[in-house]
Amino acid sequence: MAKTDQQIAREVIDAIGGQDNVSSIAHCATRLRIMVHDKEQIDQEKVEEIEKVKGAFFNSGQYQIIFGTGTVNKIYEAVTGLGVTAKSKEKVKTESVKQGNAFQRAIRIFGDVFVPIIPVLVATGLFMGLRGVIMNEQILAWLGMTAEDISPNFILFTQVLTDTAFAFLPALVAWSAFKVFGGSPILGIVLGLMLVNPALPNAYAVGDGSAEALKFFGLIPVVGYQGSVLPAFFVGLIGAKLERALRKRIPDAIDLIVTPFLTLLVMITLGLFVIGPIFHGLETVILSGTKWVLDLPYGIAGLVIGFFQQIIVVTGVHHIFNFMEIQLLEEFKYNEFNPIISAAMTAQGAATVAVGLKTRNAKLKALALPSAFSAFLGITEPAIFGVNLRYFKPFICGLVGGAAGGFLASLFHLKASGMAITVLPGILLFIQDIGQLPFYLLVLAVSFIVGFTLTWFFGYSDKMAEELKAK
Incomplete structure (x- = not known):
């Protein structure tokens, strides 16, 4: 006879050392994520023998028990129903941020920033695929058509679907970075949009030679950062920390006006003149290295x-x-x-x-x-x-x-x-x-x-x- 979710929840708590050993608990799409006080109290074999458990392991400082999509939500509710402290995924991540070596922590932070924007990139990729089918000469020939038969307005519509996410990618990255590092996400969006403002020479146009970069002080090249990732990431990281520092020091009476003003002013200046040129260059090197490996x-x-x-x-x-x-x-x-x-x-x-x-x-x-x-x-x-x-x-x-x-x-x-x-x-x-x-x-x-x-x-x-x- 199948066990109830409440019975499984009790077995989980017992197997990980009891309720007193649980610091906090959260869940994602497939896993129960638990922060424990003493990992030595966990009975790994007992956990793996529990009904509906598909595996358990430590990762990123968390004890993660795999239940699968849908099931994990029910078990989570049953566990919290037993009085176990529940916290959001963000708070559990904060508690586990110091776990692992420096490289693992850095990649974990990268993941926290990029994972929220992946769904729109997935959708964009599917739009690209569908557009490719529609524009495929062989498929058009099967339908008795050619590319000239497709309306230019329809082609423009498909370009809006396929190009927008990457054209404004810095806004997405800066928004997510501000959110992860505790800043105001709206400031991240504005800073990201500033990096791709149409008043700046388009990065793609500069790349193909049809436009030239602006030269500030006769030395610093300034372009838009369409499609760039690292400049927006570091603008978001530094900008969020700057905003938090300013809010601690600026009186509440003028905080609403002064903090956003200084954050945007300082960060777009650093973004265009310092962070952008440095990290766009690094990004180019990483891309070249990646392509070299893939082309072996x-x-x-x-x-x-x-x-x-x-x-x-x-x-x-x-x-x-x-x-x-x-x-x-x-x-x-x-x-x-x-x-x-x-x-x-x-x-x-x-x-x-x-x-x-x-x-x-x-x-x-x-x-x-x-x-x-x-x-x-x-x-x-x-x-x-x-x-x-x-x-x-x-x-x-x-x-x-x-x-x-x-x-x-x-x-x-x-x-x-x-x-x-x-x-x-x-x-x-x-x-x-x-x-x-x-x-x-x-x-x-x-x-x-x-x-x-x-x-x-x-x-x-x-x-x-x-x-x-x-x-």
Whole structure:
């Protein structure tokens, strides 16, 4: 008989050391995120045996228990119903911000800033894909049309859909940065818009030589920062801290007027004359390095990235890919990371399918197959932490499958029209170029076959699982 959410909630609290060991609790789309006073009191094996739990692990200073979409909301309500202190995700992040090394903390901050703006970039990528289908000469020929038959006003409408998010990307980044670092988000929006003000020479026009940068003091080049990320990020970071510092020192009677005035004045001056030129140059170097890696011959880039990408997910610093994907889309209008990441995810899901079909353990089977389906929709954490890493060898087999698929993706020069949707939903990012779609499907198939076959023959058996548990 299935247990109620209240019973599961009680078992969770008991397994992590009781209510007194819980500092705070929150949840995201799939996981219960718990801050504990003493991690030694957690009974990991007991947690993993709880019904509906798909895995549990420490990440970013939080003990995270995977329940899956929908279920986690019900368990969270049941846990808080027991009197456990609930806090927002933002407060839990604040409590965990000092966890991990400096690099992990920096990437975590990057993730906090970029994750909120990813949905609009996903939508933009889908719009790009649909626009590519509409404008595809082969498809138009099937309909007995040519590009000249499409209304210029309709083309303009599609450009509004596909170009707006990247044209005003600095406003989105600065808004999110102000929000993350405790400033007033509206000031972030205005500063970001100032960076792309039409009065400034357009960055794209300067890049193609049709416009020239302004020269201030005869030395400092000033342009708009359309599509730039790092200048807006640091304007947001420094601006939020400046605003908070000013509010502590300026009398309340004039705070409403003086604080926004000084924040905007100081930050747009720094943004255009100091932060912009420095970090746009750094951004250019990073983009060049990224492109150099992706352009390595013989599929080397896909082989390496396909193998290591899911390891990077385990370490919790995978948000670095968001920054690189945004840069690629902004500069080239395509994303070569996406098909490689999809290959890595598919292989992990395939390894989990192999475990689920091979095991006779009813609980493991019930955990593995839904977790694999989640991986094929682009969320691999249940598969990784709930199954593959628990038995380790399936995880390694999945890494090899990811390398094989990534190798082909790089060899075929696959290019997605967007980001953040992967594996099966990621098919939508390849309909812009119909010729690439069969190769993308082939990459997914090879990743699945390699990950599944290796796990089936070498990665898992119930006897192996029992021996591992005994150890």
